[in-house]
Amino acid sequence: MRVNADIHRAFEIAKIDDRLYAAFIEHMGRAIYSGIYEPGHPEADAHGFRRDVAQMVRDLNIPAIRYPGGNFVSAYNWEDGVGPKEDRPVRLDLAWRSKETNQVGINEFAVWAEEQGIEMMLAVNLGSRGITDARNFMEYVNHPSGTYWSDLRRSHGVENPYGVKMWCLGNEMDGPWQIGHKEAKEYGRLADETAKALRQLTPGAEMVVCGSSNDEMPTYPDWERGVLEECYENVDYISLHKYFGNSSNDTLNFFGKVEETGRYIQSIAGVIDFVKAKKRATNDVHICFDEWNVWYHIREEDHRRWKSWDWPEAPDLLEEDYNFEDALFVACLLNEFIRRSDRVKIACIAQLVNVIAPIRAEPGGPAWRQSIYWPYQLASLYGRGTALRVSVDSPTYDCAVADDVPYLDVAATHDTAGGTVTLFIVNRHLTEVADLRVSLTGFEGATLLDHRVMAGHNLRATNGPGSEAIAPAKGNGVAVEDGTLGGSLAPLSYHVVRLRV
Structure with a gap:
């Protein structure tokens, strides 16, 4: 299979926001308890957090993390x-x-986030609660001193x-399963008033309003229109959520869901542009894909x-x-986020530890x-800077989703x-092997710096405690000559090729 690219x-x-490689963790299952936090574990630090898990997190170079939910936050x-x-209640x-x-x-x-060098992105409860509770939470978190809530924080050490x-205004408020589920106009009004109140407390705070829980919701994409018409001028991002699977055991259709995701992003971008034009607004609203x-x-x-x-x-x-197979899909999805970084x-991988997560940890036992984990890490480490357009002339296929x-x-x-x-x-x-040739216009004199590859594994193979066979290895067979990158890429393989320019 011959493939040419430029x-x-x-x-x-666009300039890639580092937070494209953010994460999400919720009070759900064993994400927190016996995930990142397990007092009594041999690896527990003085605060009860697992050092082995923390090291794996640090190695991901995560810029920001969304907390504490998720569906959990709505009650x-x-x-x-x-x-x-x-004294804390159960x-x-x-x-x-x-x-x-x-x-x-x-x-x-x-404390845990600071030790990992991660900025917090906090969600407020707009399900069972409202503006006052959100305002009190921000005052506790952000105000220096001299008020009830800030002094309460100080009394807590x-x-x-x-x-x-960064503040998320609720979670999946379009979902009937959500505690305090609301209609679009109702939620949009609440989000608008909450955003205005919070920005009085923390000028310059970034607000994330809830978009659709997924692109199969019956209210999608009209939900986004209805919400943004109420709050566009006072928010910075609208959230998207989407989870993926291959229940039909059709690998190519599974991979094609990346193209479906591109359509999802493009559609919501169009809604954003429509509302901006309708309201004659001057500010921009971007997308926060905060669960994937x-x-x-x-x-x-x-x-x-x-x-x-x-x-x-x-x-x-x-x-x-x-x-x-999941690793290859995640690699493709991260590529789509790079291509859509304008x-x-x-974007927040959901979640970080144990619950649909790149890291697993057994109670009292090992972490792995x-x-x-690996495509997420490689993208986070090396996918910074500016996204470049890539023109790819490749054979294609049709599937159910694209x-x-x-x-x-x-x-x-x-x-x-x-x-x-x-x-x-x-x-x-x-x-089929891909015989790839990439023209590097404007990067004359480029030299090969590094080549990592993940290939040769059974699609159903997994890692486990004490066995991490699926991991990047040093690649070979790729070279730069006369301003062209060339090489042969095995079928079902992932490559990260770094060039010195």
Whole structure:
């Protein structure tokens, strides 16, 4: 299979926001308890957080993390998670039918996030609560001193405010499953008034308003229009959520869902532009794709389990075992985010530990990196800078979700500060080697700096405790000559090629 591609130094898409590689963690299942936090574990630090998990998180170079939910936030009282731990109430979490001990709250999580060098992106409860509670939460978190809530924080041992800039105005408010589900106009009004109040407390704070829970919702995309018509001038981002699966065992159709995601982003971008024009607004609203991942392996089984169990504490839930096929899909999806970085500024893998996550950790036992950890890490490490347009002439295929899907999926970034160009390449063909030639216009004198590859694994192979066979290896067979990058790429393979320019 012959594939030709071109990149040009001057043909830029956008400056990539580092938060394109953000993450999400929720009080759900074992994400927090026995995920990042497990007092008594041999790897626990003085705060009860697992050092082995923390190191894997740090290695991802995550810029920001969305917390504490998710569906959980829509019935969450943040005050339950502050103050002396022995005085904190145990609550019933309606979202996941489990007990919440509140042993980790905003102050504990802030310590963990700071130690990993991650900026917090906090969600407020606009389901069962409203403006006053959101305002109180921000005052507790961000105000220096001299008021009830800021002095309460100081009495809890946190003298300096956190200065959190990113705030999510609820979660999936279009979903009938959500505690406090609302209609678009109703939610849009509440989001608008909440955003205005919060910005009085923290000028310059960024506001994320809820878009559709997925692109199959019956109200999509009219939900986005209705919400933005109420709050456009006072928000900065609208959220998108989408989860992916291959229940039909059709690999090429699974990979084609990346193209479907591109249509989703393009459609919402069009709604944003329509509302901006209709309102004669001068500000821009971008997309925050703050929940995305593969989720299907045990989804139906888990749904049956959690609907019937009797309020357990930190139960195992949504603990997907990710295979090599999932890793290739995640690599392609990250490529799509790079290609859409003019509209998508923030994206959060959902979630980070144990719950549909790149990292798994057993209670009292080991932690390990799942297959999807690696494309996420490589994109986070090397997908910074400016996204470049890539013209790809590749054979294509048709599938149920999209037509003319190129077998070779390519994204490229240019880091001017580091003097590098990075190509992220997935050969989606099931059987054919890709003979690739990439013209590097404007990057004369480019030399090969590094080549990482993930290939040769059974599509159903997974990693596990003590066994991380699915991981990047040093690549070969790729070279730069006379301004052209060339090489042979195995079928079903992922490549990260870094050039010194």
